[in-house]
């Protein structure tokens with residue numbers, strides 16, 4: 409990765425940190441709660457996950473031993489607020505089986521595992537994809553790995569820093585090769601991206617109020633309003649926030 413990419417990624421980080429401040433992730437009391445939350449948060453919002461986690465807490469089930477013992481039926485009922493509760497019950501049970509098979513259900517043993525080895529093993533657990541595995545590694549076990557999500561891809565694409573079809577590992581590679589492997593930096597950066605995505609970079613982006621509004625790192629010029637690529641000078645009209653396409657300029 410070029411020095412320019414590193415500079416751009418750090419500039420984005422600094423702008424977001426200045427705008428939003430520390431995000432204090434992950435919102436959980438224990439490492440194990442982070443792990444369970446990382447699985448429950450698949451395809452749902454955090455509010456629903458919190459309800460499911462509270463149910464587990466009330467029944468004193470937020471430990472590897474307790475989740476191993478609880479019946480799938482009871483577990484499904486308790487995590488119902490997180491959605492896809494039958495699938496997530498299986499995923500949690502798969503994860504717990506893995507923890508006991510590989511580490512005797514001991515988080516400290518798990519944390520001592522080499523990061524690449526552990527990541528590989530996690531990805532072999534049915535229902536654990538790269539984002540969940542990396543969230544567990546970074547936020548529960550303090551391993552220096554960058555977590556990518558749909559917001560990361562969308563924001564990089566909209567700012568011409570990644571292709572629209574860039575896959576998880578291509579985007580992760582960009583961060584991992586450009587930035588220091590610093591757990592605190594990776595922790596905060598991903599949390600800030602989620603905040604940016606939720607508050608501003610939605611499907612219909614709120615660019616005028618966004619902290620990245622005047623941030624341009626362009627390999628290809630794009631319209632700063634509709635994000636359409638502007639291949640030639642004829643198609644673009646210089647504007648305060650970069651360039652506009654003819655259509656947006658005419659509106």
Ligand code: SF4
Pocket residue numbers: 563566567604608609610613614615616618619620621622
């Ligand atoms: S809302 Fe607009 S300015 Fe903000 S990150 Fe998304 S595309 Fe960029």
